[in-house]
Amino acid sequence: MRARFRYGIGAGVLLLVPRLALAHERFIKHDMKRHLQDGFFLQQAGKPFGMDPNMVQIGLLVTLVLSGFFFVWFLRETLDEFLRYKVLASLRGGLQRGLHNLASFVMDKPVRSAWFYAAGEWSVILFLRSPALVLMYSATNDSLVMPSYPLEPSSALYFKFLQVFLAILILTQTLLPLCGAIVIGTWFYLFRWGPLVAIDALPVVTAGILYAMSPWQSHKLAITRLNAEQTRWVRIVLGFGFFVLGWAKIYNHDLTIGVADNYPQIMNDPLVGFFAFGTNPSLRRETWVMSFGLAEVMSGFMLMTGIFTRVWGGIMLWVFTKLMLVDFGWDEIPHIYPIGAVLAVITSNHLRAEFHPLERIERGMRSGAHVQRFALVAAASVAIAFLTVMPMLYALTFTDRSMLRQ
Amino acid sequence: MTGKIKLATSAQVLAMAVAWLAACLGIDYTFNRHLWAGAVEAPPVSSPLSLRINHLCCTGCLDDVRKALEELPWLKDAPMKVRKGRLRTQEQADVAGPAGDYGGWLDIAVSSIGQIDFVALDQALRARGFVAAQMQFGGPRHFRLEGHVRHLCCGMCRDAAERMPELGKTRQIGRLRWLDSVTGERSSAKVVFHARYLEPNERIDVSELLGAMDEIGLPPFTLKVVVGAEQANLLPASPAGS
Numbered sequence: 001m002r003a004r005f006r007y008g009i010g011a012g013v014l015l016l017v018p019r020l021a022l023a024h025e026r027f028i029k030h031d032m033k034r035h036l037q038d039g040f041f042l043q044q045a046g047k048p049f050g051m052d053p054n055m056v057q058i059g060l061l062v063t064l065v066l067s068g069f070f071f072v073w074f075l076r077e078t079l080d081e082f083l084r085y086k087v088l089a090s091l092r093g094g095l096q097r098g099l100h101n102l103a104s105f106v107m108d109k110p111v112r113s114a115w116f117y118a119a120g121e122w123s124v125i126l127f128l129r130s131p132a133l134v135l136m137y138s139a140t141n142d143s144l145v146m147p148s149y150p151l152e153p154s155s156a157l158y159f160k161f162l163q164v165f166l167a168i169l170i171l172t173q174t175l176l177p178l179c180g181a182i183v184i185g186t187w188f189y190l191f192r193w194g195p196l197v198a199i200d201a202l203p204v205v206t207a208g209i210l211y212a213m214s215p216w217q218s219h220k221l222a223i224t225r226l227n228a229e230q231t232r233w234v235r236i237v238l239g240f241g242f243f244v245l246g247w248a249k250i251y252n253h254d255l256t257i258g259v260a261d262n263y264p265q266i267m268n269d270p271l272v273g274f275f276a277f278g279t280n281p282s283l284r285r286e287t288w289v290m291s292f293g294l295a296e297v298m299s300g301f302m303l304m305t306g307i308f309t310r311v312w313g314g315i316m317l318w319v320f321t322k323l324m325l326v327d328f329g330w331d332e333i334p335h336i337y338p339i340g341a342v343l344a345v346i347t348s349n350h351l352r353a354e355f356h357p358l359e360r361i362e363r364g365m366r367s368g369a370h371v372q373r374f375a376l377v378a379a380a381s382v383a384i385a386f387l388t389v390m391p392m393l394y395a396l397t398f399t400d401r402s403m404l405r406q
Numbered sequence: 407m408t409g410k411i412k413l414a415t416s417a418q419v420l421a422m423a424v425a426w427l428a429a430c431l432g433i434d435y436t437f438n439r440h441l442w443a444g445a446v447e448a449p450p451v452s453s454p455l456s457l458r459i460n461h462l463c464c465t466g467c468l469d470d471v472r473k474a475l476e477e478l479p480w481l482k483d484a485p486m487k488v489r490k491g492r493l494r495t496q497e498q499a500d501v502a503g504p505a506g507d508y509g510g511w512l513d514i515a516v517s518s519i520g521q522i523d524f525v526a527l528d529q530a531l532r533a534r535g536f537v538a539a540q541m542q543f544g545g546p547r548h549f550r551l552e553g554h555v556r557h558l559c560c561g562m563c564r565d566a567a568e569r570m571p572e573l574g575k576t577r578q579i580g581r582l583r584w585l586d587s588v589t590g591e592r593s594s595a596k597v598v599f600h601a602r603y604l605e606p607n608e609r610i611d612v613s614e615l616l617g618a619m620d621e622i623g624l625p626p627f628t629l630k631v632v633v634g635a636e637q638a639n640l641l642p643a644s645p646a647g648s
Contacts, residue, residue, distance in 0.1 A: 152434075152437070152438045152441065154437045154438055155433050155434060155436075155437035155438050158433050158437070159430075159433065177413070177414030177418065177419060177422075178422055180414075180419060181414075181418075181419045181420075181421075181422030181423040181425075181426060182422070182423075182426050184419070184423040184426075185422070185423035185424065185425070185426030185427040185429075185430065186426065186427075186430060188423065188427045189426075189427050189430035189431065189434075192431070192434065212414060212419045213413070214413075215411045215412060215413055216412045216413070216414065217409065217411060217412065221411075
């Protein structure tokens with residue numbers, strides 16, 4: 001029974017296994033200097049659930065942080081009331097407005113400010129057009145959509161011209177629904193080269209969805225705002241992309257550590273360091289991969305579910321900008337695209353979370369029964385966080401990574 | 407005038423996406439037939455040397471390749487086997503239509519790997535009108551390749567040779583990934599290429615190295631595999647791959 005159960009989990013996860021990962025990260029140097037202890041990522045005899053205790057520790061710490069964010073999120077109306085009636089009420093003028101806008105920004109509420117509105121318009125323009133820059137960059141670097149998929153010389157010319165054609169449509173804002181369909185169709189085509197290549201390009205699909213939801217007469221319109229539905233789908237797809245990419249980083253751990261071997265400064269991230277705090281120092285590289293991947297899983301999940309979208313979007317914005325300007329430099333120039341997408345989301349005034357039933361129950365309990373309300377919120381937060389992290393982490397220990405080294 | 411705003415329906419977007427996917431696959435199938443041919447079979451463990459010859463269409467090609475290789479004393483009676491299936495005869499190939507892949511792998515069981523000279527191998531093939539697109543070597547997990555060049559007159563020549571791993575890095579296409587470091591010895595005009603420890607069944611492509619030596623202007627006239635202890639004066643001063 002146990003063997004069958006393991007087989008079932010392994011088979012399930014195998015659906016995500018790439019057939020071809022060789023193309024991944026062609027432009028960012030990723031030659032591994034020293035092999036990881038592969039056993040760390042796999043089932044180990046005699047350990048609880050067959051998992052390395054350091055892995056479990058990191059997983060539980062990420063679960064704890066996630067739970068904390070969920071707990072505060074579900075109680076944010078109470079916090080907001082406290083801020084408004086106990087703190088802001090005693091203030092006046094610009095300071096009051098500034099603090100109110102800051103609180104609204106952090107709690108994903110509409111920010112009523114002219115400069116925020118203007119920033120939102122500019123962000124949408126950047127987001128709508130930046131995929132064209134990535135397409136042009138890919139065309140000049142013999143790759144398709146993202147630099148992780150190098151084109152075959154025998155067909156490169158055709159795909160390069162098609163990418164330039166698509167980029168011109170995007171830059172001139174012509175027939176955007178067709179652009180959306182082309183982006184989505186190209187993304188499906190990337191599956192031909194393995195799920196990892198498609199996962200890497202998943203953030204580009206967010207633009208495809210936005211284009212597909214635009215009017216046919218897009219060339220005659222100044223598109224400067226996202227409506228609530230567009231914002232929601234862009235947020236969900238973008239978050240899902242990073243959520244999956246985080247798991248892919250743990251699954252394809254050699255590639256992740258290979259990048260760190262070439263750019264060791266990225267190992268000094270404070271959040272990642274926090275997750276790996278207290279783990280076995282002899283497993284520093286292994287625990288770093290785990291923490292790094294789970295940090296991306298966490299931020300992707302927050303964005304996907306709309307929990308503190310602006311806070312997590314802001315963190316992602318900082319990370320992408322730092323990777324592009326400081327850590328990797330020119331090689332990471334395609335990051336200009338997710339930067340545009342994240343900017344468009346965090347400057348939107350149409351943000352909402354995906355846990356309406358729970359929020360409705362919490363709202364109903366606000367008039368009384370505080371203990372039950374806090375208990376419900378705490379239990380729900382822990383359950384969501386635990387289910388987000390631990391089952392998948394456990395399932396990954398059953399996967400065979402040998403094909404990644406072919 | 408923008409007129410009435412029209413949005414695309416889900417069905418329209420889906421139809422266009424599927425049409426585009428079909429177009430991409432069509433281009434791919436038309437121009438990249440070799441990629442649809444299926445996975446490449448792994449080389450047998452008993453053959454430390456495998457040659458990828460991009461034109462190995464029929465038994466006639468194979469016969470000429472064999473003749474070219476058997477001119478080398480250390481390959482005189484070496485078993486050679488085409489990795490995938492049976493080759494067409496010349497008559498069959500005459501009437502066969504376009505194929506996805508015209509090349510193939512030839513696995514060679516060499517009795518003593520110390521005898522392998524990749525430069526001699528390359529020259530023997532070229533003399534018969536063939537070229538090995540890849541020369542894969544594997545078996546020992548740790549080894550080095552010793553090449554002799556005609557010209558290594560000064561410290562700058564030696565420096566140029568020792569910077570070869572950087573050539574692989576600047577290209578960033580995964581070339582020479584197996585190369586850890588290079589050391590040059592002026593007195594004997596010898597350049598030693600230290601390979602990283604290989605995983606079991608992992609192989610290196612020596613044709614990458616020959617190409618890189620041509621690029622830096624130091625073509626070797628011999629390139630042999632050496633397994634075993636290194637002489638003290640040939641230990642690398644610093645790992646170039648770091």
